[in-house]
Amino acid sequence: MIDFFESPSNREMVLSQLGQHIYLALVPLLLGVLVALPLGRLAQQVRWLRGLLQGGANVFYTIPSLALFVIIPGLVGTPLLSSVNVIIALTFYTAALLVRPVRDALDSVPAHIVTAATAMGYRPGRRFLAVELPLAVPVLVAAVRVASVSNISLVSVGALVGIGGLGRLFTAGFQLDYPEQIVIGIVLTLLLALVVDLLLVALWRRLTPWARAGVSRA
Numbered sequence: 001m002i003d004f005f006e007s008p009s010n011r012e013m014v015l016s017q018l019g020q021h022i023y024l025a026l027v028p029l030l031l032g033v034l035v036a037l038p039l040g041r042l043a044q045q046v047r048w049l050r051g052l053l054q055g056g057a058n059v060f061y062t063i064p065s066l067a068l069f070v071i072i073p074g075l076v077g078t079p080l081l082s083s084v085n086v087i088i089a090l091t092f093y094t095a096a097l098l099v100r101p102v103r104d105a106l107d108s109v110p111a112h113i114v115t116a117a118t119a120m121g122y123r124p125g126r127r128f129l130a131v132e133l134p135l136a137v138p139v140l141v142a143a144v145r146v147a148s149v150s151n152i153s154l155v156s157v158g159a160l161v162g163i164g165g166l167g168r169l170f171t172a173g174f175q176l177d178y179p180e181q182i183v184i185g186i187v188l189t190l191l192l193a194l195v196v197d198l199l200l201v202a203l204w205r206r207l208t209p210w211a212r213a214g215v216s217r218a
Contacts, residue, residue: 018188020164024086025151026196031087032094033144039095040102041128050103057096065089065157086158093154094147101143105136134207141204145197152193156185166192 043053068089070080078084109132117131159167169185172178 014169014184014188017164017166017168018192020083021152021155021166021189021192024083024090024155024158024163024165025148025192028087028090028094029144029148029151031091032098032147035091035095036098036102037133039099041106043099043103044106054100054103057099060092061096065093065154066160068092069158069161069163081162083158083163086155086163090151090154094151097147097150098140098143102136102140105139105143106132108139109135137204137207141200141207145200148196148200149193152189152196156189 039053039057043050069085072078072085072088073080073082076084076088113135114127114132117127122131155165156167156170158165159171166185166189169181169188173180173182173185
């Protein structure tokens with residue numbers, strides 16, 4: 001592996017694919033969270049929609065990612081090798097994965113706190129953003145951590161249809177019979193997943209200072 005990185009062109013190629021991988025994994029993660037929040041809220045508030053939304057999310061998540069990468073260009077008119085296809089697919093995968101956790105996270109907010117906020121004059125929208133969502137963050141972040149690992153893994157599949165990312169190291173390594181390149185791709189993928197997970201934990205602690213205070217007092 002050291003010999004591989006001695007070449008400036010190899011280092012540049014790896015950094016380029018790593019940057020592409022980060023972009024393709026994290027943009028859909030953010031977009032997926034933004035889609036899942038209103039869907040999870042709707043599932044929480046409208047009881048008869050719970051089963052429908054959760055069932056639809058489960059069915060969508062069973063669609064193979066490679067098939068989705070190929071189908072999306074025909075649906076939205078993008079080129080087959082466009083990174084937009086991966087972003088769209090992973091956004092929907094993330095949202096499908098997070099609908100139930102969002103609902104569960106909101107359900108975990110104590111009812112007496114919601115009642116107290118309502119009594120203080122909080123309208124539903126403001127109460128959701130200022131009270132319920134912050135208190136749901138610990139449960140929600142746990143699900144987002146799972147989704148982040150899923151996205152980082154699924155981006156690699158895009159290399160099979162010619163889209164960039166660390167998966168390119170896998171396919172090139174197999175084609176050239178160069179196992180070191182495959183190992184580098186695996187190691188970087190694992191490290192990326194670890195770094196993103198640690199960043200999400202740091203974000204959770206930043207967003208929930210009361211949780212740290214409670215632990216300190218205990």
